[in-house]
Amino acid sequence: xxxxxxxxxxxxxxxxxxxxxxxxxxxxxxxxxxxxxxxxxxxxxxxxxxxxxxxxxxxxxxxxxxxxxxxxxxxxxxxxxxxxxxxxxxxxxxxxxxxxxxxxxxxxxxxxxxxxxxxxxxxxxxxxxxxxxxxxxxxxxxxxxxxxxxxxxxxxxxxxxxxxxxxxxxxxxxxxxxxxxxxxxxxxxxxxxxxxxxxxxxxxxxxxxxxxxxxxxxxxxxxxxxxxxxxxxxxxxxxxxxxxxxxxxxxxxxxxxxxxxxxxxxxxxxxxxxxxxxxxxxxxxxxxxxxxxxxxxxxxxxxxxxxxxxxxxxxxxxxxxxxxxxxxxxxxxxxxxxxxxxxxxxxxxxxxxxxxxxxxxxxxxxxxxxxxxxxxxxxxxxxxxxxxxxxxxxxxxxxxxxxxxxxxxxxxxxxxxxxxxxxxxxxxxxxxxxxxxxxxxxxxxxxxxxxxxxxxxxxxxxxxxxxxxxxxxxxxxxxxxxxxxxxxxxxxxxxxxxxxxxxxxxxxxxxxxxxxxxxxxxxxxxxxxxxxxxxxxxxxxxxxxxxxxxxxxxxxxxxxxxxxxxxxxxxxxxxxxxxxxxxxxxxxxxxxxxxxxxxxxxxxxxxxxxxxxxxxxxxxxxxxxxxxxxxxxxxxxxxxxxxxx
Numbered sequence: 001x002x003x004x005x006x007x008x009x010x011x012x013x014x015x016x017x018x019x020x021x022x023x024x025x026x027x028x029x030x031x032x033x034x035x036x037x038x039x040x041x042x043x044x045x046x047x048x049x050x051x052x053x054x055x056x057x058x059x060x061x062x063x064x065x066x067x068x069x070x071x072x073x074x075x076x077x078x079x080x081x082x083x084x085x086x087x088x089x090x091x092x093x094x095x096x097x098x099x100x101x102x103x104x105x106x107x108x109x110x111x112x113x114x115x116x117x118x119x120x121x122x123x124x125x126x127x128x129x130x131x132x133x134x135x136x137x138x139x140x141x142x143x144x145x146x147x148x149x150x151x152x153x154x155x156x157x158x159x160x161x162x163x164x165x166x167x168x169x170x171x172x173x174x175x176x177x178x179x180x181x182x183x184x185x186x187x188x189x190x191x192x193x194x195x196x197x198x199x200x201x202x203x204x205x206x207x208x209x210x211x212x213x214x215x216x217x218x219x220x221x222x223x224x225x226x227x228x229x230x231x232x233x234x235x236x237x238x239x240x241x242x243x244x245x246x247x248x249x250x251x252x253x254x255x256x257x258x259x260x261x262x263x264x265x266x267x268x269x270x271x272x273x274x275x276x277x278x279x280x281x282x283x284x285x286x287x288x289x290x291x292x293x294x295x296x297x298x299x300x301x302x303x304x305x306x307x308x309x310x311x312x313x314x315x316x317x318x319x320x321x322x323x324x325x326x327x328x329x330x331x332x333x334x335x336x337x338x339x340x341x342x343x344x345x346x347x348x349x350x351x352x353x354x355x356x357x358x359x360x361x362x363x364x365x366x367x368x369x370x371x372x373x374x375x376x377x378x379x380x381x382x383x384x385x386x387x388x389x390x391x392x393x394x395x396x397x398x399x400x401x402x403x404x405x406x407x408x409x410x411x412x413x414x415x416x417x418x419x420x421x422x423x424x425x426x427x428x429x430x431x432x433x434x435x436x437x438x439x440x441x442x443x444x445x446x447x448x449x450x451x452x453x454x455x456x457x458x459x460x461x462x463x464x465x466x467x468x469x470x471x472x473x474x475x476x477x478x479x480x481x482x483x484x485x486x487x488x489x490x491x492x493x494x495x496x497x498x499x500x501x502x503x504x505x506x507x508x509x510x511x512x513x514x515x516x517x518x519x520x521x522x523x524x525x526x527x528x529x530x531x532x533x534x535x536x537x538x539x540x541x542x543x544x545x546x547x548x549x550x551x552x553x554x555x556x557x558x559x560x561x562x563x564x565x566x567x568x569x570x571x572x573x574x575x576x577x578x579x580x581x582x583x584x585x586x587x588x589x590x591x592x593x594x595x596x597x598x599x600x601x602x603x604x605x606x607x608x609x610x611x612x613x614x615x616x617x618x619x620x621x622x623x624x625x626x627x628x629x630x631x632x633x634x635x636x637x638x639x640x641x642x643x644x645x
Contacts, residue, residue, distance in 0.1 A: 028454050029484040031064040039101040040464035040477050041110075043126060047469045050110055050129070051482060052098030057112055059129045062468055064484055070129040072096045075116040079148060079180060083117035083137040099146035099154040104191060106169055109133050111191075113154065119146030119181070121200050123191075134199055141182070143200040145189060149178035155225040157232060159256055161188060161203065168192065170203070172254070174234040176220040183210040185220060185363075186234070186254070186261060206261035209393055210363060218363065221247070223463065224283040228310055228332060230256050235314065237279045246319050249280040250395070251312065251330075253339055255385035262386025264393035265339050266362065268401035269314070271328035277316035277406065281325065282416045282463035284313045285332075288442075289421035295444040301405065302331050307424070309333060315414035315430060325414040326406035327428060327440070338402050344380055346371040346394055353400060360395040408446040410438070416465035418474065420487060423519050423533075425505040427487075431461025435478055441505050441535065449503040449535075452476065454483045490516040496539035500532065507534040511566045528590070529566040540564050556597060563591045 031051075039052035047062035055073035060066060073096025081088035100113035103126070110129060113121040117137050125131035136143070146154045156173045169191045177183060186209045187202040197203055224235040232254045237247040248268055255263040271277040288296060288311045296305040305311075310332040317325040342359055345351055351359035351371030361370045370391045375383060386392050408428070416431030426442040429452060437452035452474060459478035466475055468484070476483045488506035493499040496509040499516035509515075509532040510522035517531075525531035532538050546559040567590070568574055574585035576595035583596035 028486075029064045030454070031058070031060055031066065031482050033058060033480045033482075035095075036479050037462060037477055037482065038098045040462060040466075040475070040482065041101045041103055042466060042468075042475070043103055043105075044469070045105065046126075048126070049475065049482065050101060050103075051477075052101040052112065053480075054095050054097050057098070057101075057110070057124060057129050060482075062484075064482060068128050068130045070112075070124055070132070072098070072112065072114055073116060077116045081117070082141075083120065085117065085137070097150060099152075100156050100173070102156050102158060102171055104158065104169065104171075107133075107191075111156075111171060113146040115146065115148050115150070118144040119148060119154075121145050121189075123199075136199070139198050139201070142202055143198065144182055145173060145175075145187070145200055147175060147178040147181045149181065152176040152178045152181065153222050155222045155234065157225040157227055159188070159227065159232060161190065161259070162257060163194075168194065172225070172232050174220075174222040174225055174236065176222055176236075177218075185209050186264065204259060204261060206264075209261050209264050219247075221279075223280050226285050227256065228285065231336075232256050235280055235283050235312070247279040248275070248398070248401075249278060249314070249316060251335060252393075253336075258385050260386075260388065262388065262390065262392045263384070264386075265343060266393065266395035267335060267339050267342065268396050268398060269328075269330060270401045270403040271314065271316045272326055272404075272406050275401070275403075277318055277324075277326040277328065279319055279322075280314050280316045281414060282315050282465070284417045284419045284465075285310055286313065286419040287311070287421065288329075289426040290424035292426040292442050295442075296329070296331070299444070302329075303334060305331055305333075313417055313419050313428065315417045317413055322413050324409065324411055325432075326409040327414070327417065327430060327446075328404040329407055330402055330404055334402060338396070338400070340380075340384070342394055342396050342400065343384065344377065346391060347373050347375045347380060347383060348377050356399060358397055358400045360397055361391055362393060362395045407442060408440050408448070412436070416461045416463050418465040418467065420467065420471055422506050427505055429465060429474055429487075431465050431476065433460040435459045435461060437461060437465070437474070437476055439504070441503070447503070452485050452487075453489065454485045456481070456483055488518065490518060490534075492516075496532065500534045500537050500539060503535045503537070505533075505535055508532050509534075509539060511540055524566070527567040529564050532564065538564055540566075557594050558597055559588065560593045560595060561591060562593060565591055565593070 033051060033053045035054035037051050037053045041050050049060040051058040057070040057072060059068040074093040075096050076085050076091040077094045078088050078091045085091055097115040099115055102111040104111050108126045109123040110126050111121060112124055113119060120137055120143055122132060123134040125133055154175045156171045159170050159172050161168045161170045170188050173187045173189060188204045189200050190197050190203050193199055218238045220236050220238045222234060222236040226233050234252045237249050239245055239247060250266045250268055252264060252266040254261060287308055290307040293305040293307045296302040312330045314328055315325055345353050346359045351357055359371055373390055413433040414430050415433050418429045420427045428440040428442055430438045430440060435456040435458050438448050439450050440446050440448045454476060456476055456478050462477035464477055472487060473484050474487055488504055490507035493516040499507060499509045506518055507516055508519055510517045511530055512524050519525045519531050522531045541564060542560055542562055544561040568587050576583050576585040578598060581598035586594040588594050
């Protein structure tokens with residue numbers, strides 16, 4: 001049945017009060033751990049959440065209800081103990097810090113690596129973490145994955161390894177150096193026994209990608225690992241060579257099927273003028289959305305960017321002052337192009353770009369010329385993953401770092417970032433060390449428009465900041481708590497002015513329903529002016545009348561100019577109400593409405609020097625306000641109101 005659309009011009013005898021905020025219908029859920037939470041992961045199939053805490057692994061529903069808990073400590077151990085612990089002396093109960101948590105989807109298991117027994121790992125059942133699928137503490141050094149040091153960070157990503165015509169599930173690990181740890185920075189760990197290999201064994205021996213065991217010159221802090229288009233990437237900060245304690249941010253890349261790490265190449269990433277924000281804290285990889293992609297392209301700093309390209313978003317701070325930090329962006333295309341420039345310079349141009357040295361060979365004591373190969377540039381594609389006769393690993397010199405201007409800065413330490421795209425617009429959720437999560441609309445000039453709700457103030461936001469499977473909620477983790485909060489609070493606003501006042505890219509005023517909603521929740525949002533986007537700061541508004549003056553002895557029609565009026569369809573009926581007088585309205589064009597006026601005796605006398613417009617403005621002692629309302633009267637007589645005071 002057709003809906004009835006009414007346009008009402010109502011003269012009020014008293015002023016209209018501001019609409020009051022209502023509490024959101026979306027509940028804020030939380031779960032509190034007994035001990036500090038180190039890692040958080042989400043099962044992309046079920047939406048379950050797994051918390052890696054000190055001495056415990058928690059399995060939670062998407063609504064943060066506890067489903068199962070596995071105790072992982074305390075364990076009888078000693079710092080110098082080589083497991084099994086039964087063979088060690090001077091052991092004592094020691095807390096087991098979770099170092100790495102990964103979803104292993106192909107066999108429904110959770111990879112759990114801790115700080116006890118030299119950083120060995122176990123496999124737990126994804127459906128019930130209380131069920132242990134695999135654990136062994138007697139396979140020796142080859143299965144030591146993580147670190148016993150509290151301050152050494154470990155990251156990892158699932159991958160594959162091909163051998164003997166078979167494809168094996170593995171995970172690739174990046175780990176900083178601890179005094180009693182393995183010196184391997186990167187390792188590839190198999191997840192099944194095969195011939196001489198055992199579960200969790202490092203199956204790639206690459207002595208070049210490791211620190212010096214006696215004098216650790218490069219102090220790594222790994223923050224993120226991810227895969228993209230056949231490559232494995234690690235994001236970390238490290239010192240250059242031990243002569244300077246200043247950290248520099250690097251992204252390193254490996255070909256996923258590189259069995260020797262010949263392709264390992266590092267690119268320095270600078271954030272801010274003079275690399276002001278030099279130490280990466282957290283990262284998120286996402287597509288930028290149509291509007292941000294356009295702004296990035298128009299800036300001239302990122303090359304041509306389209307909405308489906310991938311962008312690495314990082315938050316970084318300064319060594320000198322960690323009370324200031326920034327968000328920087330790097331397109332994956334730019335990263336890969338610069339990495340290929342470094343590789344090409346070493347393989348074909350003696351390590352130089354435009355005549356200047358561009359290539360370092362880190363983790364090596366070589367002093368002679370190492371970029372001595374001479375491969376034709378037309379052959380580079382054949383060696384993009386390196387070879388045994390080519391130098392490796394490679395790294396860029398500071399002169400050839402990839403530089404980005406800060407997209408947004410703050411006078412607090414940012415510790416987490418998550419990126420969402422809504423209606424072609426990009427929103428950054430940025431957590432800090434005070435428990436705040438800022439919401440920032442990323443445009444040519446980024447604008448923060450609020451903070452995520454929830455009681456997280458006072459504790460550092462964990463770097464594992466992510467969305468539920470529907471992208472309608474954000475999971476925020478602090479020291480002992482994880483909270484699930486809505487990404488938007490549109491429904492709290494009950495009139496157009498307060499809705500657009502949010503400046504929230506998620507929100508807009510659904511004109512013909514009289515609600516502040518997401519675009520997807522507005523039935524006629526796709527029609528012109530059916531949904532008024534919040535950051536545009538526009539509401540349905542009467543801007544003029546014609547004619548502006550009428551004879552007091554003559555009744556006539558009036559034309560009302562409403563540029564932002566939504567589309568009125570052929571099945572809709574337009575009705576004009578002026579006080580108690582009603583008449584059928586006529587659409588003259590997309591923004592002009594014609595209404596009959598009441599008899600002159602029903603129209604108050606026009607004040608001196610005023611025209612017809614006084615009927616619709618704050619003027620006399622009798623009429624203090626105007627309320628313009630657009631309503632839908634459905635066949636159930638339900639009423640939705642849009643107000644523009």
